[in-house]
Amino acid sequence: MSANKESILKKLADAVINFDEAAAMAAVNEAISGQVDPVEAITRGLTAGIKEVGDKFGRGEIPLPFLMLAAQVMEKAMNELLKYVPEDKRPEPLGVMVLGTVEGDIHNLGTNIVTAVFTAAGFKVYNIGVDQPVENFIKKAEEVNADIIGASALMSNTLQQQKFLGEALKKRGLRDKYIYMVGGGAFPGEEWCRECGADDYATDVMIALEKAKNLIAERKKRKAKK
Amino acid sequence: MAKTGVPLPSRNRLWRVLDKEELEIIDTAAYKVLKDVGVFIDDNELLKMAEEMGCSVNYETKIVTDIPEHVVREQVRKAPRSFLLAGRDPEWDVEVEGPARRQYWAPESGATDVLVWDEKGKKYYRRRASSKDTLYAAKIVDGIDDFDVNVYIYDAAEEGHQGLPSELNKMNAMLQGTTKWAGHLCTTVSTIEEYDYVEKLAAEVAGGEEELRKRPLFWTVYNYIGTLQLNRFNSWLFRASVKYHWPIMPAVTAAAPLMGPAMAAGNAAISHAGLLFMIALKQFHDPGVAAVPNNIVFSLDPMTGRGGAHVPHFMLGTCAMNQLWHELYGLPTAQYGGTFAASLDQQAFNLARYMALQIISGTDFIFEQCGGEAFDPALIPICAEIARMGRTLMSTFHQIYPTPENLALDVTKEVGAKGEKWMTHKYNLDRLKMFPSGFCLDTDAFDTWLGKGARSWVYDLCREKLKELEKHEPKPLPKDVVERMNAIVKEGNEKLRVR
Numbered sequence: 248m249s250a251n252k253e254s255i256l257k258k259l260a261d262a263v264i265n266f267d268e269a270a271a272m273a274a275v276n277e278a279i280s281g282q283v284d285p286v287e288a289i290t291r292g293l294t295a296g297i298k299e300v301g302d303k304f305g306r307g308e309i310p311l312p313f314l315m316l317a318a319q320v321m322e323k324a325m326n327e328l329l330k331y332v333p334e335d336k337r338p339e340p341l342g343v344m345v346l347g348t349v350e351g352d353i354h355n356l357g358t359n360i361v362t363a364v365f366t367a368a369g370f371k372v373y374n375i376g377v378d379q380p381v382e383n384f385i386k387k388a389e390e391v392n393a394d395i396i397g398a399s400a401l402m403s404n405t406l407q408q409q410k411f412l413g414e415a416l417k418k419r420g421l422r423d424k425y426i427y428m429v430g431g432g433a434f435p436g437e438e439w440c441r442e443c444g445a446d447d448y449a450t451d452v453m454i455a456l457e458k459a460k461n462l463i464a465e466r467k468k469r470k471a472k473k
Numbered sequence: 474m475a476k477t478g479v480p481l482p483s484r485n486r487l488w489r490v491l492d493k494e495e496l497e498i499i500d501t502a503a504y505k506v507l508k509d510v511g512v513f514i515d516d517n518e519l520l521k522m523a524e525e526m527g528c529s530v531n532y533e534t535k536i537v538t539d540i541p542e543h544v545v546r547e548q549v550r551k552a553p554r555s556f557l558l559a560g561r562d563p564e565w566d567v568e569v570e571g572p573a574r575r576q577y578w579a580p581e582s583g584a585t586d587v588l589v590w591d592e593k594g595k596k597y598y599r600r601r602a603s604s605k606d607t608l609y610a611a612k613i614v615d616g617i618d619d620f621d622v623n624v625y626i627y628d629a630a631e632e633g634h635q636g637l638p639s640e641l642n643k644m645n646a647m648l649q650g651t652t653k654w655a656g657h658l659c660t661t662v663s664t665i666e667e668y669d670y671v672e673k674l675a676a677e678v679a680g681g682e683e684e685l686r687k688r689p690l691f692w693t694v695y696n697y698i699g700t701l702q703l704n705r706f707n708s709w710l711f712r713a714s715v716k717y718h719w720p721i722m723p724a725v726t727a728a729a730p731l732m733g734p735a736m737a738a739g740n741a742a743i744s745h746a747g748l749l750f751m752i753a754l755k756q757f758h759d760p761g762v763a764a765v766p767n768n769i770v771f772s773l774d775p776m777t778g779r780g781g782a783h784v785p786h787f788m789l790g791t792c793a794m795n796q797l798w799h800e801l802y803g804l805p806t807a808q809y810g811g812t813f814a815a816s817l818d819q820q821a822f823n824l825a826r827y828m829a830l831q832i833i834s835g836t837d838f839i840f841e842q843c844g845g846e847a848f849d850p851a852l853i854p855i856c857a858e859i860a861r862m863g864r865t866l867m868s869t870f871h872q873i874y875p876t877p878e879n880l881a882l883d884v885t886k887e888v889g890a891k892g893e894k895w896m897t898h899k900y901n902l903d904r905l906k907m908f909p910s911g912f913c914l915d916t917d918a919f920d921t922w923l924g925k926g927a928r929s930w931v932y933d934l935c936r937e938k939l940k941e942l943e944k945h946e947p948k949p950l951p952k953d954v955v956e957r958m959n960a961i962v963k964e965g966n967e968k969l970r971v972r
Contacts, residue, residue, distance in 0.1 A: 310775035311731065351662050353515065353704050356732055360778055378515075378704075403585040403628055403846070404639065404662045404706070432779070433846055435586050435630075436599055452778070 252283050259292030259324065264299055266316035271324040278328065285328040286338055293328075297321045297367040304364075305453045311360060318363035340371035342463045345388045346397040347375040348431075349408035354401035357431055357452075361397065364452045365459065381412045388425055394463055397455075399431040406433060413444030426462045430455060477560075477567050477621040477653075478575030479863070482870040484800075487573060487835040490793040493800065499742050499793070500801055504542040506746035511538035512701045516708030522715075526757045540750055548753035548760075554803050556763040558622070558720065559688035561678060562652035562948060566688075567622060569763075572799040572806065573835035576867055577621040579656065580614060580856035581809065581840040584848035585630035590936065599847045603631035604642040609943075611650030613853050616945025619860040619912060623647065624656030624840055626848055636971040638667040641674065645962045648678050648690065649955065652947050657694040658719070660706035663969050668713035670965035677957050678950065682717075692720040692763070697747045699732035701725070715755065720763035722807050722838075723751035726771040729786055731778060737770055737790040744768040745794060765838065767807040768794030780811060787811075788827060792834035805837035812843050817931040820844075821855045825862075832863040839863065854935040854942065858912040869907045913938040 255278050262271035271293075278288040300317040303309045329337060344365060346358050355377050362374045375387050388396050396416070400406045409429045416422040422444065429445045440448040446462055449455035481487070491499075511528075513536050514520050520537065524530045526548070529539035558567040567577055586599040587606050610626035625647055633639035640661045647655040661667050672682065679685035693714040695707045703711075714721050725747035727733030733740045748766040755764050770790025773780050795806045808831050812823035820843050831839050841856040872879060884900045895901055915922060915930055928934060949955070 307776055311778050312775060351704070351706065353698050353702055356699070356728075356773075356778060403583070403630055404633055404660065406585075407634055407636070407662075410634075433585065435601065435846060438599075438601075 260296035263296030341369040502742035503745035507540035519708040548756040582844035586847035588847040602627035607646035623651040724767035807838035809842040
């Protein structure tokens with residue numbers, strides 16, 4: 248049974264690494280019928296696969312489209328496995344993120360990449376799409392009890408929306424409730440991050456992921472101390 | 474007589490990527506894209522304008538399809554082949570007389586930050602750009618004769634961040650900072666009314682709105698956002714260009730392989746489709762006003778998702794599209810030469826290799842786009858060096874034609890095998906001007922260069938040259954004109970300030 252389980256877990260991981268949806272779903276079915284714990288199938292199978300893909304991408308060994316495909320396969324397989332897991336037993340995501348492109352801006356390549364990479368890394372990402380007013384970020388964050396709000400702007404003339412979001416969070420007394428991260432192709436750097444009142448920024452998805460993980464970890468530590 | 478532009482050799486001498494049949498295939502493919510795929514427009518007014526032209530419009534999805542080929546062809550024919558773009562000083566007028574006749578140069582960026590080199594600390598820092606920086610760069614470019622036109626280097630980002638109308642402030646700086654044609658008016662997030670102020674501002678310089686119409690001091694620039702999406706800011710600008718009869722330069726960037734087809738041909742067809750639509754729409758609503766297509770057959774680096782990998786895709790696609798517009802539609806073209814690298818030396822490398830192909834494929838308006846978000850002004854002399862190279866190549870092209878005069882066999886016989894008299898022979902002395910010096914190239918011998926500290930061209934020599942260039946002051950506008958312009962900007966800042 249154990250050897251069989253290990254074999255199934257490897258099939259799940261390989262399916263993600265090879266972004267092979269058919270193989271992934273076949274491995275999922277095998278896991279279910281083989282009575283492999285679905286949470287273990289996710290954490291030791293799918294997640295192991297996506298971690299390897301993410302590491303390769305971070306080292307510049309594979310291009311972005313392969314990462315996106317792997318993340319899509321992972322998500323589909325994971326959603327299928329989660330059907331067999333009671334709500335209270337589901338693995339906690341690393342963090343919950345609300346992500347979008349600010350009002351006036353319809354670029355979405357960057358946010359789609361972040362969604363894929365963060366999801367693959369174990370975050371639950373609510374991508375609210377493009378041209379989103381400040382209100383929509385906050386509304387969604389409140390609705391899903393987010394840890395992080397991420398706002399992207401790719402045009403120099405929509406950047407100020409990132410500052411407006413920071414101001415709105417502060418005005419409503421929500422600034423400390425959320426980790427606020429900013430980024431995008433036109434991002435001017437650290438000083439702008441400070442002006443926006445954000446916790447951090449990134450213009451590279453892997454750096455964003457590391458920063459997000461660190462910010463979440465620091466937050467957990469602070470909460471634990473209290 | 475205007476002194477702008479470098480005459481190009483005849484079109485059959487330019488680099489031709491595709492034959493006529495192949496160009497027509499891409500042209501036909503573009504019409505299929507217009508029919509079956511369409512364009513997304515996030516503005517109801519512009520959607521109505523498209524509907525008036527005979528397109529099918531879905532107001533819910535905001536997609537325009539069934540863009541009729543015969544209408545587009547008929548409208549695009551109305552775009553003038555010859556037109557004027559005016560400098561404040563008529564000596565700097567750009568008199569376009571058809572495609573691929575003359576080549577015009579300018580550096581271009583639109584950076585929101587200034588990249589400042591700290592000589593003492595030997596490091597960079599960046600600060601937000603304002604219209605003062607727009608003015609600073611405009612003045613430098615104004616003083617360099619290798620640049621025919623003046624396109625903004627720095628955005629009025631600081632004003633934008635303060636909620637002020639940034640394009641109005643930017644154009645004020647440009648119009649005051651140069652006697653050359655003042656380049657690009659771009660999108661704003663302020664309000665469409667900002668363009669009413671820009672019209673007033675430019676009319677002050679031109680001597681009235683009628684005069685501005687005859688002598689346009691800038692054009693308006695639109696960028697589709699991958700693949701064929703026009704956001705509402707682009708829509709506002711387009712509507713303003715129709716209202717005020719401003720010329721246009723639409724640009725399309727479906728970025729392969731992440732936001733457009735991986736092959737240059739497919740991406741070119743999409744780019745072409747987007748431009749056909751915009752130019753047709755402009756001519757339908759504002760016939761006879763100049764429209765210059767800018768096909769950016771763009772690519773993103775699939776390893777990072779960022780732009781700047783100058784793969785053959787970009788270079789081939791843009792050159793082929795020059796050819797298509799020149800040969801099938803008789804219109805001049807514009808091109809950006811993007812480089813998104815950070816270091817000066819890599820930018821110089823990217824620009825030079827990309828510009829070389831633009832030069833020999835006959836791009837009419839070559840905009841050396843560089844700097845990304847933060848522009849180091851040392852890039853200006855780098856761009857000038859590349860412009861000089863291009864200008865020299867094209868203006869002395871005729872020297873390779875094997876005419877009896879160029880072959881100079883009689884002189885060769887006279888000078889003889891040892892060749893000692895070539896240096897001072899009248900034949901060569903009369904032609905020495907075809908061997909110009911570089912703009913600021915290092916021509917020292919190796920030992921001298923080493924002895925001087927082995928200085929870097931980009932980091933040391935170009936920076937030194939910049940100090941000299943900064944001294945230039947353009948011919949000022951009359952005091953009363955400047956006062957009225959500043960008053961218009963002041964009023965605009967007060968009335969249009971957002972948040």
